[in-house]
Amino acid sequence: MMFRHDDQAGSMMNWLRTRGLPACVLLLVGLFCLAPVLWQTVTSVKPDQDLVRLPPLFPERVTSVHYDRVLLKSSLPRSLGNSVVVAASATATAIVVGAFCAFALARLPITGKSVILGVALVTSMFPPIAVISPLYLLMRELGLRDTLVAVGLTHAVYSLPLAVWLLTSFFQQLPKELYQAARIDGCTPLQALLTVIFPLARPGLAVAALLVFIYSWNEFMFALTLTASDTTRTAPVAVALFPGLYEIPWGDLAAASLVVTLPVAGLALVFQRHIIAGLTAGSVKG
């Protein structure tokens, strides 16, 4: 008796279970993740007078004045350009240098692999704040003070442990025989890497590149301390030090922060599957 439903109620329950419940879960998770960003978006199109009163939650008319200001009248575009240069060069350096190192670790008979792994661990565990002053002095010695090269190089090196870690496990998943076949077929190890291993490892290289790029784009502390002027500032530093004379210009700030987020958010959304694979690789045995 208790379990008898009429057809309609049964299909209703069914609908709830298969469609309704998942929808609620999605809504809940979505609200948590997206609400702050959505609010920032709303803020970025509010006219100035609507920023200093609440309600209304949503403006009656949207404006692009904040975007105009940060894109046309501030140094943000310059900072975005700097970030592109820094992140791209850091990614290229970390991937090229990291891929060769990872292959040596994965497949070649070198001694001291544990030393390299230990160095990687210490490098990624040591608080970056501790190395900033020696690093600053080093860059000054190298004549790289207040240059994008200094920031890019630092980002490349501090993302190397991650890149090497990811790529090593990726190379280990490729059949050993492919490398051996290439060697038998007459390749030097370098040729084997360039003609066989790297083309096959493209998905892994792409994942590592994405993670390095996002790290470098978002990194703040090194970028803050290794640069000193508007001309070398990266985007996150620009957002953190957003100029405000008396009041914080919340609308401009919202527009700027969205503009800065857009590239990485775009990458993350387009390549989310690869990124998730990369983030979870190694930490979850699958």
Added chain:
Amino acid sequence: MAEVRIELIEKRIGQKPILLPLTLTVHDGEFFVLVGPSGCGKSTLLSLLAGLDQPTAGRILFDGSDVTDLEPRERDVALVFQSYALYPHMTVRQNMAFPLTVVPRANRLARKRIEEEVHRVAGFLGLLALLDRRPRELSGGQRQRVALGRALIRKPRLFLLDEPLSNLDAQLRASMRAELLRLHKELKVTTIYVTHDQTEAMTLGDRLAVLNQGRIQQIGRPHDIYAAPANLFVAGFMGYPPMNLLSARLGMESIQAGPLHLTRPPDRPPTDQEQTLTVGLRPEDISVEPISDSGGERAGFGVVRLTEPSGPTLWVTVELKDHNEAITIIGSAQAGFTPKIGDGVTVSAPRATLYLFDPTTGQRAGSS
């Protein structure tokens, strides 16, 4: 084409011995098979020959010149892998051309000549229609041929094959065996072939080496190894069904293996004291007959435990018992006789070759 000499080659990983010092010569143009159970060291030996791995000690000579320290690319050998190891991102054409395209520019053939070579080898292997496919679009047998093609295109002086047929189904395997023999006959490249399948070893090899636990147990032509196994391991490993190996007492006139009674081989000088030995009998030498059949010399009575038809022969596993022990042997049913499980049968071995082994050393003591 080359004569391959392996001199006291030894391989250890850490303290663990993989190959004990071994010496072996493969003649120019020979089809040589390394056979043994998995983990016997045969694939390690192949890696050492290819230059993919370095020996702990000893040296390898091709045509008298030492290649031990040479890179794979400097040895001019080809290797067909068990997994084929085709490059998944390249077409069949690119896979086969690969060895010709990676040589240093000074020695490289012109693009057109490479293409001609690919066509020549592909025609030889029946791959012309598949040149633009990728490995994942090929069947197992086709992949196998591409792997062979990639190995052959360079006309290597040594051709190494690591269990190349083990991923194929039984029928394809038989036809590929024939194909391999044809290739070898035409190309006459020195070939070293690794397998764990003794049937394959027997059908393919000009000569073979039986390996176990990192040691060569016996080297010889297939028939010689079959007819005169050097020790218990070879006796048990080569031949199917495996040789019956029984613990036996050697008396003045007869050999008693538990309930089985065999005539003593005439060539052994009689001894005063009784000897304990291991005696080996090939299943094809043991005849399983109906109990009512009273002719001939009986070796024992028993009960059928298992029958295994194999073409013209019916293999029969028989359990023989007496008051203190039971033994199991495999024999072949007499022509026209099809016993059932549980039937009582007579076992006889009138013209059997008896292989006698020293039970402590495992070495063969004699036969008749």
Added chain:
Amino acid sequence: MNDRSLTKMKKSGGPVHLSERTWGYLFAGPAFALVSLIALAPIAAALWLSLRQQLPIFGIDEFVGIRNYLQLWGDDRFWAACRTTLYFTALSVSAELLLGFGFALLLNRLSDGAGRGLRWAHVMIILPWAIPTVVSAQIWAWLYQPDYGLLNYLLHAAGVTGGRIDWLADPDWAIHAAVVMDVWKTTPFAALLLLAGLKTVPRELYAAARVDGAGAWEQFRRITLPLLMPVVVIVLVFRTMDAVRVFDAVFVLTGGGPGNSTETLSIYAYKTLFQTLQFGYGSALATAMFVLAALLSMLYLALLRRHVQESA
């Protein structure tokens, strides 16, 4: 011997003969060199600096041994920063783990049915992770804004609070505001790892447990949790390392204030290094932070080992 070298001569007409091992060192070399120069050398320098007193403005630069560390021991502000850091870490990491676990379980349920739902969830969940920390700090600073911030408005509208709360200016609220921001930013990472872990638990185990009469809670406690322990520890290690070293978030949100109520070890070290330019003492602070982070990681790993031994 002669024989061998002859072959070599004959063969080495072409490219240089290099062993596989040599190639390996060549491949690993650049990475090792870069890391040594730009990471290891500064780390070594930091450790060395922590044994010196360096005050460039006064021209002081001398070796003082462990005096910086002794001074640290008696430094109330250091201990306060330690407490703040540990409080921040404990609160945010446990919240992230619990919330992340909840998300992962919900999303795992979701993925049983419709695959499209999970894709959307991934899209949403990856956004807070991808956003620059600096940006997320600014987003939250605006939400926390006392007069026109959304938070105060919503709380007021819902009748939870009476009036205006200046979240970031109130020493009691500020640290919690930072925790909430950190939880928002990093829960997705925890959820993603845990979700990937959940997917590796074989379905048959749950089926078997149901046959054995285990309810949902029993299934969670006896199957999900033990099997997920390694992933949980990894999440704990990663998140704790980051939380102990937290800088960007707090620096942008509160700058360590009000008072020193949100001054974590990183912020204190930063101020010591760059505002008062005490390079020696600042390096000692940073080293202490490293030790703290390493100790916590080792603690987790020891717990994991005990867990593995118990279940074996």
